[in-house]
Amino acid sequence: MLESLGLRGACASPYREALARLAEAAGMSKSGVFGVFGSKEELQLAIIDKAQAIFMEEVVIPALSAPRGADRLLALCEGFVRHVRRMSANTHRWFFAYALLTISGCGAARGTSSETAPASCLLDLTYAYDDETIYWPTAPSRFHKETLFYGETEGGYFYGAYEIATPEHGGTHLDAPIHFAEGQDTTDEIPLQRLIAPGVVIDMTDAAAVDRDALLTVEHIEAFEGLHGAITPGTIVLVHTGWSRHWPNAERYLGDATPGDASNLHFPGISEEAAHALVARQVAAVGIDTASLDHGPSKDFLAHRALMEAGIPGFENVAHLHGVPSRGAEIIALPMKIAGGSGGPLRIVAVLPATSCEGR
Numbered sequence: 001m002l003e004s005l006g007l008r009g010a011c012a013s014p015y016r017e018a019l020a021r022l023a024e025a026a027g028m029s030k031s032g033v034f035g036v037f038g039s040k041e042e043l044q045l046a047i048i049d050k051a052q053a054i055f056m057e058e059v060v061i062p063a064l065s066a067p068r069g070a071d072r073l074l075a076l077c078e079g080f081v082r083h084v085r086r087m088s089a090n091t092h093r094w095f096f097a098y099a100l101l102t103i104s105g106c107g108a109a110r111g112t113s114s115e116t117a118p119a120s121c122l123l124d125l126t127y128a129y130d131d132e133t134i135y136w137p138t139a140p141s142r143f144h145k146e147t148l149f150y151g152e153t154e155g156g157y158f159y160g161a162y163e164i165a166t167p168e169h170g171g172t173h174l175d176a177p178i179h180f181a182e183g184q185d186t187t188d189e190i191p192l193q194r195l196i197a198p199g200v201v202i203d204m205t206d207a208a209a210v211d212r213d214a215l216l217t218v219e220h221i222e223a224f225e226g227l228h229g230a231i232t233p234g235t236i237v238l239v240h241t242g243w244s245r246h247w248p249n250a251e252r253y254l255g256d257a258t259p260g261d262a263s264n265l266h267f268p269g270i271s272e273e274a275a276h277a278l279v280a281r282q283v284a285a286v287g288i289d290t291a292s293l294d295h296g297p298s299k300d301f302l303a304h305r306a307l308m309e310a311g312i313p314g315f316e317n318v319a320h321l322h323g324v325p326s327r328g329a330e331i332i333a334l335p336m337k338i339a340g341g342s343g344g345p346l347r348i349v350a351v352l353p354a355t356s357c358e359g360r
């Protein structure tokens with residue numbers, strides 16, 4: 001497969017040669033690719049400056065080192081194609097060239113690996129609503145489900161229906177921007193582009209393991225970007241603290257499960273500075289695997305306020321983040337569409353790249 005794309009030789013060569021071979025493999029002329037720029041040198045410099053690290057680390061190296069390199073390449077290509085389609089026409093030129101190369105590689109890859117493993121799989125990041133669902137200690141009620149009818153009807157057919165009720169902010173749920181920012185979007189007003197988008201997972205499990213009140217810092221974000229590339233506008237950022245291992249034990253998950261008392265909570269969250277750094281990156285939404293974007297001891301909810309004043313929604317009590325790669329997943333986070341709501345039950349799912357699908 002790699003040979004048929006001309007990639008094996010390309011990856012072993014200097015990257016200028018790789019560019020030429022990719023263009024060749026897709027039936028494009030080099031001048032067609034280079035023509036996007038004023039000169040070949042300008043293209044090369046732009047790629048070196050902006051895209052080389054991503055290209056080498058996320059496409060070339062994984063494609064050669066992963067057990068199923070062709071599938072890895074295909075998944076990455078498709079992820080980037082989706083990303084590129086969202087970008088506006090005046091996107092920086094380096095990204096346009098990168099897109100051309102990626103799309104050309106994908107066209108060839110799609111034709112040769114269709115009989116092998118699927119290019120993606122689905123992972124549910126949602127806790128089911130039931131009697132154990134964790135709510136904020138001051139919530140006036142919990143998940144309520146009452147049977148309206150269950151069994152055989154007089155007409156001889158089976159019928160089942162329930163009545164449900166829940167506070168908006170419990171279980172895996174949405175925080176609409178209006179939750180902490182007057183005049184911002186309500187649940188039904190949030191643009192779908194904020195709810196369905198490429199996702200990154202920032203791992204802060206080490207910090208949370210030694211400090212129940214650990215905060216995501218700007219340094220965590222910058223370290224992530226150093227390893228995995230910049231967090232681009234329109235990305236859904238998911239913060240992984242490892243807290244799902246405590247679910248559904250409310251005492252361990254919240255730090256204190258005394259009903260009606262939220263004064264002694266202890267769990268990790270996002271610092272105000274980190275929230276502002278995510279606002280500056282124009283992220284689509286921010287999710288976390290704890291009960292709140294702010295950490296347990298917070299009394300002023302500065303992370304909530306910073307994000308929501310910028311119109312950025314939150315996802316809380318997100319499950320199974322250990323199964324989502326740092327980069328490469330597509331996130332679909334669709335809440336119940338409550339008119340005028342400040343949040344609501346959320347079904348959040350990750351579309352994983354093929355390399356994260358082993359054993360699923």
Ligand SMILES: [Zn+2]
Pocket residue numbers: 169170173174175316343
């Ligand atoms: Zn909430």
